Amino acid sequence: MKKLINNPDHVVDDMIKGFLKAHSSSISKVEAHHRAIIRKYSKEKKKVSVIIGGGSGHEPAFMGYVGKGMADGVAVGNIFASPPPTPIAEAIKAVDTKKESILIYGNYQGDIMNFSMAADLVEMEEDIEVKQIIVKDDVASAPKGESEQRRGISGEFFVIKVAGAASEMGKDIDEVYRLTEKANENVCSMGVGLTPCSLPQTGEPSFQLEDDEMEIGLGHHGEPGVEKGKLQSSSKVAERIVHDILADMSLVKDDEVTVLVNGLGSTTRMELYIFFDEVEKLLSEKGIRIYRSYVGDYSTSLEMGGCSLSLLKMDSELKPMIDYFAYSPMYEQK
């Protein structure tokens, strides 16, 4: 697959260079590590810091989530690969104002290992108290009851937004942790893949699908889904995904959810809005109310075709967190 790049071995660093230049009014690099990025003015306020990270290739996740009311720092990995412990630790240290930090990342072995090592490092060397939140929202990746095995996908956006709001509100680390973990418990997601992506270094498709096929439940790195079959209508796909997500969430009539319809890369906004319309109809039929809606590319898989749906069950505690003002490169450009 064709890419508009320079050296395939340098795409992540080249991207970071452009990112830092494009968003220089709100984002800084960390001198100690070129793969750690923080928001400017992150030390202006004494608060619990929120640190995120993961593999590249999911842009705007995760770099684009760094900003006021969102994350304070991010560690950037290679494509679809966890960042090592050092940039994570350097990001934590660079925004530290009160020796308390919340780390948020997806449920992948490499991330768990590296974020945990970074946590140990800063706890030992800097005496920073660290709490970790591991996002596992993809209901297609393991059955109910085995949610510890589930992958983190687009729902991570909500979890980070809640953490960023709680931290910006000045809550203490236990409270930021409690609210963030509540968002983590309350969010379920599931995706569908239509076309594969390809890594810049190989140029090879990440998985195979025939011209008339789709794969429901596909992971954000092309991990196998729960059903591969003929391409279906948006309405049918929405039915399946909403069904599987609701089977996992204890929602009753008049419950409220925040909805994210997330594009995986090459899916048009036209398709995302059509899918959103179907999701809204299905929720409405069940008397489930939409509190807030997000439609767009929040967590991509390079140029993969398809989308994912995330539903966050709302309550009186989460509403002000989701409504809280946020401002990051992904929204920056008024």
Add this chain to the structure above:
Amino acid sequence: MKKLINNPDHVVDDMIKGFLKAHSSSISKVEAHHRAIIRKYSKEKKKVSVIIGGGSGHEPAFMGYVGKGMADGVAVGNIFASPPPTPIAEAIKAVDTKKESILIYGNYQGDIMNFSMAADLVEMEEDIEVKQIIVKDDVASAPKGESEQRRGISGEFFVIKVAGAASEMGKDIDEVYRLTEKANENVCSMGVGLTPCSLPQTGEPSFQLEDDEMEIGLGHHGEPGVEKGKLQSSSKVAERIVHDILADMSLVKDDEVTVLVNGLGSTTRMELYIFFDEVEKLLSEKGIRIYRSYVGDYSTSLEMGGCSLSLLKMDSELKPMIDYFAYSPMYEQK
């Protein structure tokens, strides 16, 4: 090409349904026409109204540009086809507060004909004074000196933003027109295509490119470019595009530009940031300063692969317009 849709004949109306639901807090439909959309509270303030529109398939353009500090209303056409006069006229009427309206659209025959007919209609029937701005920023589509023949592409975002700001500031119609036309005169753009898009109704690619080819200067509907050849590096493409744009703009050392690197649909943000980095280096070498930067999908061509670059020459009048607060569905989701 695969699409996640329902009936290919209904994609535009299905999309509009989802759009209205997802952005119900800030966007309304116009009762008189289902293809006219306006911003809520558009009548709260007496001001010159800004009306935009064009074919679908360019999302977030143009629906996503409707909001505070941007456009007041939009008429939505079929895919890559101008909206007819009626929804344009209905959008104008629905937001009218002081009988003065600015219409902004790209330089395409269908749009010129239909927007002009709509203008005649509301001038005759409603006594609304209408001024029209035709965007023609694509330097690849006709040589310098024949700019009247040029197509409108991603630079339209800047033109609409300036109009929206000037109108929101309460300026009179002559002044809104003058400033908007200045933005129109000051913006030049050029694109590159890597992969075609396909219309939902046909499923056929909009143009042909080999697996190792690209086309420089390609239009936003797949119109032929100025050079078709082997895929080159981001750095080489940036060199060519910046060269051709600068050949058209009278920029000297220490001049300032606002930069938009616009994704055409399936191009990853990784590629857009890498391209932005190259553009920044080239401008910097010439001593041209970047006033503000935008990187992302602002005006797409369905799932086309590639990007376009728009440069807006800044001056002391345009700066406050570009900095002016804007809030539309494309930025909405804090």
